[in-house]
Amino acid sequence: MTNNKAMAIQSDRVARHYQMGETLVRAVDDVSVEIRAGEFVALLGSSGSGKSTLLNLMAGLDRPTSGAIFAEGRNLAEMRSEELAKHRSHTIGIVFQAFNLLPRMTLEENVELPLRLAEVDHEERKARVREAIERVHLTARLTHRPSELSGGEQQRTALARALVNRPSILLADEPTGNLDSSTGEEIMHLLDEINKTGMTIVMVTHERPRAERFARRIIVMSDGKIVSDGGVL
Amino acid sequence: MKGRDLAELAVRNLREALLRNSLTTIGISVGVASLVAMLSLGVGLQDLASDRLARTGLFDAIFVTPRSAAAAYRGAGLSPTEPPKSLDEEARREMAALPNVIEVYPDIRFPIEIHYAGNSYATVAAGVAPSARKDGAFDGMKGSFFSGPSADETILQIDLARQLSDSPDALVGKDLSVRYAERQPLPPDPSSGRSESDGFSIVPKEKSLHIVGIVETEPAGGIGSLGRGRLLLPLQLAETLRTARTNDVRDLLRDAPNRHSYESLTVRVNDPPKVKAVEDSIKQMGFTAFSLLDASKSLSLVFTVFDLFLGIFGSLALVVASLGIVNTLVMAILERRREIGILKALGASDKDVRSLFFVEAGAMGSLGGLLGVSIGWLIGKGIDFGTDVYLKGRNLPAIHVTAVPWWMVAAAITFSIVVSLAAGIYPASRAARLDPVEALRYE
Numbered sequence: 001m002t003n004n005k006a007m008a009i010q011s012d013r014v015a016r017h018y019q020m021g022e023t024l025v026r027a028v029d030d031v032s033v034e035i036r037a038g039e040f041v042a043l044l045g046s047s048g049s050g051k052s053t054l055l056n057l058m059a060g061l062d063r064p065t066s067g068a069i070f071a072e073g074r075n076l077a078e079m080r081s082e083e084l085a086k087h088r089s090h091t092i093g094i095v096f097q098a099f100n101l102l103p104r105m106t107l108e109e110n111v112e113l114p115l116r117l118a119e120v121d122h123e124e125r126k127a128r129v130r131e132a133i134e135r136v137h138l139t140a141r142l143t144h145r146p147s148e149l150s151g152g153e154q155q156r157t158a159l160a161r162a163l164v165n166r167p168s169i170l171l172a173d174e175p176t177g178n179l180d181s182s183t184g185e186e187i188m189h190l191l192d193e194i195n196k197t198g199m200t201i202v203m204v205t206h207e208r209p210r211a212e213r214f215a216r217r218i219i220v221m222s223d224g225k226i227v228s229d230g231g232v233l
Numbered sequence: 234m235k236g237r238d239l240a241e242l243a244v245r246n247l248r249e250a251l252l253r254n255s256l257t258t259i260g261i262s263v264g265v266a267s268l269v270a271m272l273s274l275g276v277g278l279q280d281l282a283s284d285r286l287a288r289t290g291l292f293d294a295i296f297v298t299p300r301s302a303a304a305a306y307r308g309a310g311l312s313p314t315e316p317p318k319s320l321d322e323e324a325r326r327e328m329a330a331l332p333n334v335i336e337v338y339p340d341i342r343f344p345i346e347i348h349y350a351g352n353s354y355a356t357v358a359a360g361v362a363p364s365a366r367k368d369g370a371f372d373g374m375k376g377s378f379f380s381g382p383s384a385d386e387t388i389l390q391i392d393l394a395r396q397l398s399d400s401p402d403a404l405v406g407k408d409l410s411v412r413y414a415e416r417q418p419l420p421p422d423p424s425s426g427r428s429e430s431d432g433f434s435i436v437p438k439e440k441s442l443h444i445v446g447i448v449e450t451e452p453a454g455g456i457g458s459l460g461r462g463r464l465l466l467p468l469q470l471a472e473t474l475r476t477a478r479t480n481d482v483r484d485l486l487r488d489a490p491n492r493h494s495y496e497s498l499t500v501r502v503n504d505p506p507k508v509k510a511v512e513d514s515i516k517q518m519g520f521t522a523f524s525l526l527d528a529s530k531s532l533s534l535v536f537t538v539f540d541l542f543l544g545i546f547g548s549l550a551l552v553v554a555s556l557g558i559v560n561t562l563v564m565a566i567l568e569r570r571r572e573i574g575i576l577k578a579l580g581a582s583d584k585d586v587r588s589l590f591f592v593e594a595g596a597m598g599s600l601g602g603l604l605g606v607s608i609g610w611l612i613g614k615g616i617d618f619g620t621d622v623y624l625k626g627r628n629l630p631a632i633h634v635t636a637v638p639w640w641m642v643a644a645a646i647t648f649s650i651v652v653s654l655a656a657g658i659y660p661a662s663r664a665a666r667l668d669p670v671e672a673l674r675y676e
Contacts, residue, residue: 061669062576082582089580100575100673104249116238117580163578 008200010036012141014067027053029224050224060084093162097174101146132160152183243592264551265605270612271547277635279536318519334500334588343476359462360471376405376446383469389440393463553658564659574672583665590661598653602646
């Protein structure tokens with residue numbers, strides 16, 4: 001497979017198998033997929049279909065058992081641990097269903113955290129944090145801790161944190177899963193706005209109607225395999 | 234991650250579990266305190282012993298005698314082929330000119346008869362060099378040291394003072410009279426045809442001395458000489474008295490009755506480690522030289538071993554405390570498993586996570602070290618206070634038995650940090666190896 005700059009993520013017969021006791025679980029099994037830069041892709045599937053595992057492989061949080069997975073032309077399967085950390089820091093932003101904010105930090109400090117890890121200068125950090133927080137409309141809540149924020153505000157904070165390092169790819173794992181319907185809508189509109197700026201978004205969800213409304217492409221997974229790829233809408 | 238950010242995050246994490254981390258830090262400080270207290274006692278005792286020995290004037294001094302005299306003392310007799318080199322004024326000047334020599338003085342002691350309050354007492358007088366003022370023997374003396382190098386003054390040894398008076402302290406400020414034997418050269422015998430005198434006569438002389446002080450012991454008494462002086466005189470005064478001494482007879486037999494040689498000389502060196510070189514130079518000059526440096530070296534070795542064992546026992550508490558660090562950090566990994574997963578998802582490398590735990594261990598070690606040194610210092614002060622109270626109860630002067638030098642402060646804090654970092658190796662590596670996917674699943 002050749003590197004392609006227009007390709008944001010590309011997997012080539014990627015597999016992720018786990019051994020659970022005597023059973024071999026094929027969480028992702030022989031998946032080949034190409035996601036171009038600027039796409040908004042929804043990974044649909046029931047629980048245990050392997051969509052989150054595939055997202056983790058794209059994020060470089062997990063390593064494939066076999067096959068290759070490329071992000072902006074670089075094979076994540078061949079990267080050393082330090083290189084994967086850099087990939088997570090500079091190329092991608094991740095949003096989780098459970099928000100995963102650090103409870104003892106304020107909203108501003110949570111958003112600043114990836115910049116600290118990326119060793120961005122102090123002055124630039126302040127500017128980028130403001131920019132990211134403004135983007136998710138939370139400037140009035142800077143000094144609040146996660147426990148003082150609503151679910152929607154927490155997810156918007158997580159979104160600001162994912163965007164603060166200006167990644168080219170945003171990976172979202174059930175971003176509306178813990179939110180009520182209207183708050184979920186707000187988040188989806190935010191993702192839509194972000195995608196319109198040219199950022200590639202891969203979103204794992206089990207909510208087909210929402211996926212159909214916002215995503216430009218829907219990939220359905222079942223038992224670790226892609227059972228349908230809607231292509232670009 | 235940059236050092237400043239690491240430190241900020243580490244401090245934040247440490248403050249999160251304040252009680253547990255404080256207890257761990259206190260554990261380290263107790264370990265360091267025990268180490269510092271033990272070592273301060275060892276070093277303090279060593280300093281005390283070294284200081285006391287140094288103040289005796291024995292360890293920076295070389296005792297010089299004519300080679301033949303030393304041989305005679307050993308029963309070896311005189312050498313027929315090598316005429317003995319005389320320990321005279323010229324030799325004294327030669328030795329004074331050697332590098333690192335600060336003082337050369339003769340050992341002058343002679344028999345006297347004291348007259349005081351109508352009674353007579355036979356004893357030995359000794360000349361005391363001005364440098365002896367700094368000797369430990371004059372610590373706590375009653376009265377004062379000689380006002381000048383040739384003052385007509387005396388300091389009495391306490392046993393003699395007790396013989397002279399029932400209230401020895403009251404003797405200070407009074408006068409006494411001493412009779413001694415003065416050597417007077419005879420006029421040359423015209424029948425011998427020699428221009429120099431052939432001999433001397435010994436005549437009794439009397440001198441009045443003002444008692445200025447009373448001391449427990451004579452400094453360096455008995456090492457470079459054959460007897461202990463009980464009536465002390467300024468050295469220069471003792472030299473001008475021209476008293477008859479043992480070697481006068483020897484000089485007479487050598488056909489140099491009035492050449493005036495010394496029985497022995499004491500050579501003081503500015504630094505004990507330089508004693509050996511000076512001693513060798515004096516031996517090359519043809520004299521017998523003797524110093525107590527070897528004894529000093531043995532003492533130093535004993536204290537080094539003593540300090541080593543005290544240090545080992547003191548360190549045991551710190552090693553036990555380091556297990557507390559391991560426990561605290563392993564608990565922190567379990568509690569912060571999800572947080573580690575989040576950090577990794579946001580771009581933290583294994584090295585970042587490892588460093589974070591290392592900094593936390595190091596911070597506990599530094600703080601524990603600082604606190605421990607302070608506590609150890611206070612324990613030392615407590616030991617000093619207790620010792621003072623005990624000694625005062627026995628009418629003895631106060632001494633410091635503990636010492637916390639700067640090198641010990643730096644070494645204890647460094648040791649504490651090193652032990653803490655070593656204790657952090659396992660938890661830090663374990664945290665760094667955490668699988669981010671597993672960690673993020675952790676509730």
